[in-house]
Amino acid sequence: MALNLSPDSRVPIFEQIERYWIYRIAAGDPATGERIPSVRDMAQRILVHPNTIVHAYGELERAGIIVARRGIGMEVTADAPRICKEKRESLLGDRVRELFVEAEQAGMSRADLVRLVREIMNQMGAE
Amino acid sequence: MALNLSPDSRVPIFEQIERYWIYRIAAGDPATGERIPSVRDMAQRILVHPNTIVHAYGELERAGIIVARRGIGMEVTADAPRICKEKRESLLGDRVRELFVEAEQAGMSRADLVRLVREIMNQMGAE
DNA sequence: CTCCGTGTACCACAATTCTAGCACACTAGT
DNA sequence: ACTAGTGTGCTAGAATTGTGGTACACGGAG
CATH class of the missing domain: 1.20.5 (Single alpha-helices involved in coiled-coils or other helix-helix interfaces)
Known part of the structure; x- marks a missing residue:
């Protein structure tokens, strides 16, 4: 269940990251109230620029899946499981x-x- | 069997055009020795810039599917049907x-x- | 309070895709 | 010859995606 990035794929990296968390949250692993890795942590783990992570997380936030809490991290919302399963x-x-x-x-x-x-x-x- | 372009698709327009002719030739419609529409004709028919057609046709030529004949047009090769079916x-x-x-x-x-x-x-x- | 980790906001640069326009070389028909 | 139609080559710009770097704002731990 690891994030296997395909830089040469037609689907942009930020969207691959976005889908990865949608599938993970739909499966229930990061549950409501839990947090996903920070922008810098995630960037270092998959060797991608932090700005690309910001882009992916921004899309997840606009979809209501996570909420940004400054100084804290990105937190999985209550509606996230339902939204992610639909997606x-x-x-x-x-x-x-x-x-x-x-x-x-x-x-x-x-x-x-x-x-x-x-x-x-x-x-x-x-x- | 018309070429239905999707400008918002992830697959580039030049590649949609390329695939269109691969599928057409695989089906046998433009047969060996026949010609496909000229760059300018094709561009006007599907409302795309001629350079985009040039790009698509160039890929088809590099694959050995068509051969460019200056002043004449793009001619379907003898190996084209086999190559297109494989593709x-x-x-x-x-x-x-x-x-x-x-x-x-x-x-x-x-x-x-x-x-x-x-x-x-x-x-x-x-x- | 200070420090560290968090998200956020800029700027710049490169590669790809597509559009836009121009000039040139070749061939067929007249 | 001349013209029209063909492929070819070139330069340039816009938009998207990703990288790289810097600076700022907020919250918790010491």
Whole structure:
């Protein structure tokens, strides 16, 4: 469950960090009232500039997931679990929809897509 | 089968154009020896700057899918159908893999993912 | 009070993507 | 020849994303 950053990915680093905490909080690990690592701590842990962390945390705050307490840290709100679960469904749903759209544009039938998915699932092992 | 550009998408416009022709050629519509629209024609048709088309066509040429003939146009090569079919599988495979990775990071089980996929498939209609 | 750790606010710079415009080289048709 | 249409090359700017650095404001521990 570690944060595995992909700097070459199309999704910006700040958004990868944002999603990481959304998924973590949706899973209940940092619960309401608890705090997530400070900007500088997080930056040092994943070797990213503090400003990038600030950007990610700012998005989480605007979404009502965390609240900034100066001199203290970023605290998980009461609504955070609900919001994060909703966002988790939304994010994964978007990915699935994108896959369907791409397959349709590629002229690939639904049956072929299912076959491709099974093939890749086998490649990636049981888990 | 029209080119539906998404300027706000994370995938750059030049790459959307590139994929469009890969999928088209993989389907066999512009066949070997035929030509794809000129840079200026394509730019005017989809309301994009010619330089963006040049970028997309340049990638297709580097991949050996088309060959530039000055004063004539961009011609589909003999190897293009094979290359485009390979790329089509590769592109869709990457999308599927990304979905699995995202679901795993979200702590979503494979069963839950399958359930989500079916749900969205129903939402998107039969087709 | 002082010190340290916290969030916040700037500024500057680089890389990528896209837009914008211009000039040049080549080919076909007239 | 001339013209129109093709690909090619160049410079420049805007917007986004990320890095790098500095300074300031707030709160708790000593």
